[in-house]
Amino acid sequence: xxxxxxxxxxxxxxxxxxxxxxxxxxxxxxxxxxxxxxxxxxxxxxxxxxxxxxxxxxxxxxxxxxxxxxxxxxxxxxxxxxxxxxxxxxxxxxxxxxxxxxxxxxxxxxxxxxxxxxxxxxxxxxxxxxxxxxxxxxxxxxxxxxxxxxxxxxxxxxxxxxxxxxxxxxxxxxxxxxxxxxxxxxxxxxxxxxxxxxxxxxxxxxxxxxxxxxxxxxxxxxxxxxxxxxxxxxxxxxxxxxxxxxxxxxxxxxxxxxxxxxxxxxxxxxxxxxxxxxxxxxxxxxxxxxxxxxxxxxxxxxxxxxxxxxxxxxxxxxxxxxxxxxxxxxxxxxxxxxxxxxxxxxxxxxxxxxxxxxxxxxxxxxxxxxxxxxxxxxxxxxxxxxxxxxxxxxxxxxxxxxxxxxxxxxxxxxxxxxxxxxxxxxxxxxxxxxxxxxxxxxxxxxxxxxxxxxxxxxxxxxxxxxxxxxxxxxxxxxxxxxxxxxxxxxxxxxxxxxxxxxxxxxxxxxxxxxxxxxxxxxxxxxxxxxxxxxxxxxxxxxxxxxxxxxxxxxxxxxxxxxxxxxxxxxxxxxxxxxxxxxxxxxxxxxxxxxxxxxxxxxxxxxxx
Numbered sequence: 001x002x003x004x005x006x007x008x009x010x011x012x013x014x015x016x017x018x019x020x021x022x023x024x025x026x027x028x029x030x031x032x033x034x035x036x037x038x039x040x041x042x043x044x045x046x047x048x049x050x051x052x053x054x055x056x057x058x059x060x061x062x063x064x065x066x067x068x069x070x071x072x073x074x075x076x077x078x079x080x081x082x083x084x085x086x087x088x089x090x091x092x093x094x095x096x097x098x099x100x101x102x103x104x105x106x107x108x109x110x111x112x113x114x115x116x117x118x119x120x121x122x123x124x125x126x127x128x129x130x131x132x133x134x135x136x137x138x139x140x141x142x143x144x145x146x147x148x149x150x151x152x153x154x155x156x157x158x159x160x161x162x163x164x165x166x167x168x169x170x171x172x173x174x175x176x177x178x179x180x181x182x183x184x185x186x187x188x189x190x191x192x193x194x195x196x197x198x199x200x201x202x203x204x205x206x207x208x209x210x211x212x213x214x215x216x217x218x219x220x221x222x223x224x225x226x227x228x229x230x231x232x233x234x235x236x237x238x239x240x241x242x243x244x245x246x247x248x249x250x251x252x253x254x255x256x257x258x259x260x261x262x263x264x265x266x267x268x269x270x271x272x273x274x275x276x277x278x279x280x281x282x283x284x285x286x287x288x289x290x291x292x293x294x295x296x297x298x299x300x301x302x303x304x305x306x307x308x309x310x311x312x313x314x315x316x317x318x319x320x321x322x323x324x325x326x327x328x329x330x331x332x333x334x335x336x337x338x339x340x341x342x343x344x345x346x347x348x349x350x351x352x353x354x355x356x357x358x359x360x361x362x363x364x365x366x367x368x369x370x371x372x373x374x375x376x377x378x379x380x381x382x383x384x385x386x387x388x389x390x391x392x393x394x395x396x397x398x399x400x401x402x403x404x405x406x407x408x409x410x411x412x413x414x415x416x417x418x419x420x421x422x423x424x425x426x427x428x429x430x431x432x433x434x435x436x437x438x439x440x441x442x443x444x445x446x447x448x449x450x451x452x453x454x455x456x457x458x459x460x461x462x463x464x465x466x467x468x469x470x471x472x473x474x475x476x477x478x479x480x481x482x483x484x485x486x487x488x489x490x491x492x493x494x495x496x497x498x499x500x501x502x503x504x505x506x507x508x509x510x511x512x513x514x515x516x517x518x519x520x521x522x523x524x525x526x527x528x529x530x531x532x533x534x535x536x537x538x539x540x541x542x543x544x545x546x547x548x549x550x551x552x553x554x555x556x557x558x559x560x561x562x563x564x565x566x567x568x569x570x571x572x573x574x575x576x577x578x579x580x581x582x583x584x585x586x587x588x589x590x591x592x593x594x595x596x597x598x599x600x601x602x603x604x605x606x607x608x
Contacts (some may be wrong), residue, residue, distance in 0.1 A: 020044060020101050023065055024056060028088045029072035036090025042067065044100040049253040081282050085245050087252060092245050095237050099258060102233070106261075109230035116223045123220075127212045134208060138201045145197065149190045156182055238265050244278035251285050259288060267295030274304050280311030289313070293320045298328075298350055325351055332358040370418075370528075370547035370563035373405045376444040382532065390423070393532040393541040399447040401531045403438055404547060404562075408493060409525035416493045418528050418562035419551050424542040425466065425485045430535025433543070434471060435489045436463030437500065438529035450529050452476065462518055463531060464489070464502045470511055472518055481509045488552045491528065492559060506553030528562060 020041040028036045046053035052069070059067040071088045078084060086092060099105075160179045167175060238246065243266055250259035266273050270292070273279070279289065289312045293301065301321055304310060310317070328351055332340065340359050343349050371388035381400040384391050391402045408416060420435045439455030441448070450461035451471025462472040468482040483489060483504055490503030499517035502509050511518050528547065534540040546552075548563035555561070 025068040027070045028090055028093055030086045030089055031073040038093050038097055040097040041101055048100045048255050051253045085278050087249050099237050112227040112230055244276050248281050248283050251288055252283055263292050270296045270300050274310050277311050289316050298324055329354045370404050370406050372402050376403055378445045390544045393534055396534040396536055399533045401529055404528040407525050407527045410523050413495050415559040416562040417555055417559040418491055419546045420489045421544045422485050422487050423544055426540045429537040429540045431540050432533045433466040434463035434531040436491055437461045437526040440525055450531055462500050479511050
C-alpha cells in the first residue's frame with residue numbers, strides 16, 4: 001500500500017509460468033512391465049540432460065515435429081544391475097520433466113522471501129517512526145504542562161507573600177491555611193490535566209498497536225501465499241518418498257543441477273535416508289555419496305558409523321570421518337590451555353580422546369628449552385619462580401641482572417626473537433628496567449649494567465631502558481621511546497645481517513640516529529638479559545621472560561623463537577660455560593611445550 005515500487009516488483013517476480021510446448025514423448029517401461037508415457041519440451045530436456053540430448057538427436061521428428069524416445073529398465077545396459085527402483089517409472093520421470101520446465105523455481109522462492117523480508121522491515125521502520133513521533137509529542141506536552149504549573153505556582157506564592165506582609169500580625173494562620181488550600185486546588189487541577197493527557201496518549205498507543213496488527217495485512221498475506229505456493233511446488237517435485245530415486249536419476253542422466261537440489265534436501269534430513277537401500281544402488285556414483293556425506297554434520301556421521309545399518313560403501317564414511325578427525329586434531333592444537341580445559345568439562349566434545357591427548361601432551365611434556373640461568377643469579381638480590389621464567393627484584397639500591405641459559409654468537413645465521421613482559425614497575429619508587437642482550441661475564445654477583453659495563457672479553461651488550469635510553473658499546477643514547485608496566489618488550493637478533501632490533505607491544509621502535517636497527521660487531525656472543533634497579537622499594541620490579549613461545553604478539557616476519565634449536569642454522573652455547581657448544585648429538589631433546597600467555601594461534605615449538 002505504501003510502496004508502489006515494491007508492489008510492482010512483487011507482481012513481476014511472481015508472474016505465472018507459461019506452459020511450454022510439448023514436442024517430446026517419453027515412452028517408459030519399468031523392469032516389472034509397467035509402462036507409461038510422459039510428454040516434455042525438447043529445449044528444456046536437452047538443456048538439462050546430456051543423455052536425453054543424445055537420444056533426442058538420434059530420434060527423427062514426425063510430421064508434427066514431435067520426437068519419441070523410449071527409456072526402458074529392460075534394456076541391455078541395465079541388465080547387470082540387480083535393482084533399479086523404478087527409475088524410469090512414470091511418476092518419477094514426470095517430476096523430472098516438470099523440474100526441467102521450471103528453471104526459475106528456486107529463484108522465485110528466493111525472490112519471494114527477499115521481498116517479504118524487505119516489506120516487513122519497511123513496515124517495522126514506519127511503525128517505529130510513528131511510535132517515536134507519538135512519544136516525542138507526549139513528552140513535549142507534559143513538559144509544557146509542568147512548566148505552566150511551576151510558573152503559576154511561583155506566581156501564586158509571590159502573591160501570597162504580599163498578602164502575608166500585609167496581614168502578618170493578625171492573619172498569619174489564615175494566610176497559611178489559604179496558601180495550602182490554593183496549592184492543593186492547583187495541584188488537583190493539574191493532576192487532572194496530566195491524568196487526561198496520560199489517558200489520551202495511552203488510548204492512542206493502543207490504537208497504534210492495533211493499526212500495526214492490521215498494517216497492510218492484504219499485501220503481506222499475498223506475499224506469504226506466494227511463498228507457500230512456491231514451497232509446495234518444490235515439495236511436489238522433491239517429496240521425501242522419491243528423493244533418492246531422483247538422486248539416482250540425476251546420476252544416470254548426468255544432471256548436476258538436479259543432483260545438487262536433491263542432495264541439499266537429503267543432507268538436511270539425512271537421518272531418514274541413510275539406511276535406505278537406494279543408496280546402495282550401483283547406478284549411484286561414489287562421488288555423489290561422498291558429496292552427501294560432506295554435507296552432513298559430524299554428529300550425524302558418528303551416528304551412522306555406530307549404527308552401521310546403511311547400504312553404501314563403508315569406506316566412503318570412514319574416509320569422511322578420518323578427514324574430519326584429522327581437522328579436529330589440528331584445531332585442538334591451535335586452542336589455548338583454557339579453551340582445552342573448558343572443553344574437557346563440557347559434554348559436547350567431538351572425539352574426546354583427541355582432546356585428552358592434546359591436554360596430556362601439553363601438561364606432561366613441557367620442558368622449556370631456554371630459561372633464566374639459575375647458576376648466574378645473585379640470589380640475595382633477585383628471585384625467580386619454579387619455571388625459571390619470572391624474575392623479581394628483592395632489594396633496592398643495587399642493579400640485578402638475569403640472563404638466559406643459552407647464548408648465540410657470531411659465525412651462525414638465523415633470525416631470533418624473545419619477549420619480556422613488565423609485570424610490575426613503580427616509577428615513583430625510582431625504578432628502571434633494561435631489556436636486551438649481555439656479553440659473557442665471569443662474575444655475575446657484582447652490580448653491572450649491560451651495554452655500559454664491559455664483559456669478560458671487553459665486549460659490550462645492548463639494552464633498551466624504560467627511561468628511553470639505549471645502552472650500547474659503553475655509551476647511552478636517547479631513543480625517545482620509553483615503556484611502562486604491562487608493556488611487552490620484544491628483542492630481535494638478526495644473525496644473517498648482524499642487526500639488533502627492539503619492539504614495544506608488537507611495534508618496532510627506531511633506535512640510534514633514527515635507524516631501526518643496531519649493527520653488531522664482527523665477533524660477538526650475546527645472552528638474553530634483563531637488568532632491574534629500584535631506588536627505594538623492595539619487590540618493586542617483576543618481569544616474565546618468554547624464549548620459546550607462544551608470544552603475546554606476532555613474531556616479526558622471518559623470525560623464529562629464540563629457544564628453538566636448529567643445529568644447521570645457529571649455534572647455542574649451553575649453561576655449562578662459553579666453551580660448550582650444542583651439536584646435534586650433544587643437545588638435549590626437549591618436548592613440544594604447552595602454550596602459556598599469548599595468542600593461541602602460535603604454539604611453542606621447540607625442536608632439536
